[in-house]
Amino acid sequence: MSKLSNICRLWSIRWRRKNLVKLERLLGNGIIMSLYPSYSLSEKETRHFMKIYSFILYFIPILWIGCGSVRDLSNPVRPEPTENGMYIHPATKQPFDGVYDVVENGERLKMEIKGGWPTGLWQRWYPSSKQLKSEWNLIRNQRHGLQRTWYPNGRLMMEATFQNGKLLSAKTWTMSGAVASTVIDGTGRIVLFHADGEKRRESIYKAGIKTN
Incomplete structure (x- = not known):
């Protein structure tokens, strides 16, 4: 034996x-x-x-x-945010550099950080779903370029364009596909709705800056 x-x-x-x-x-x-x-x-x-x-x-x-x-997470190390908006490595305390891909409370967030600053494509998914919730681009923690948000069924909720943190234009839709609000030349309202039709948020912009 x-x-x-x-x-x-x-x-x-x-x-x-x-x-x-x-x-x-x-x-x-x-x-x-x-x-x-x-x-x-x-x-x-x-x-x-x-x-x-x-x-x-x-x-x-x-x-x-x-x-x-x-x-498979792009970077298992969780970067720490600082008061000035930078992200640092929790162990070395140096500016974080890499892609952070994490699932928290069923919701996945994938973000790019370069030299400690949120830079590049950021994406968020609905909980326990492959459906994108929103995606946007950042340059040194400022929104720049196209931003889009979707309803859980994949319908477009909002499409907006930013330049160095300022809003240039935007359009939002209800769940049924009707236009809900528009922003032209940085001025107007952004009205967002939940999937059940209830108003989620209303923001007023003037010259690309949120005023409320």
Whole structure:
């Protein structure tokens, strides 16, 4: 008899006939496996072995995939925001540089940070969904370029254009697709609605600056 230890090493087995096996390398979780002189396993031990073998074939890949979903985050380090709007590395306290991709409360946020400043594309998804909620571009923590927001069903809620933090133009829609508000040359109102039709927020802009 040989005592098997270590759950994390590889089983390598070559089957002969039916339940006849030659064990080239063995390892397990502390169980004892006995062999007859012909290298055949007893019926009970064969069943036990097949359970372990099935575990390795089916359960371990699931764990691997599950762990991979965490490792797939662009940067597992959570940057810390400072009072002036910069983000720093929590360990080194130096300006953070990289892509931060995280899921919090079911809602995914992916953001680009360069030299400590939010710069590049930022995206937010609806909780537990592949549907984008909003996306916008930043340059040194200021909105610049196109910003879009969607309803949960994928309909466009808002489309706006910014330049160095100032709003140039915008248009919003209700869930049914009707135009709800517009901003032209930086002046006008932005009215946003929830999916159920209830007003979510109203903002007034003048010369590209929010006044309320």
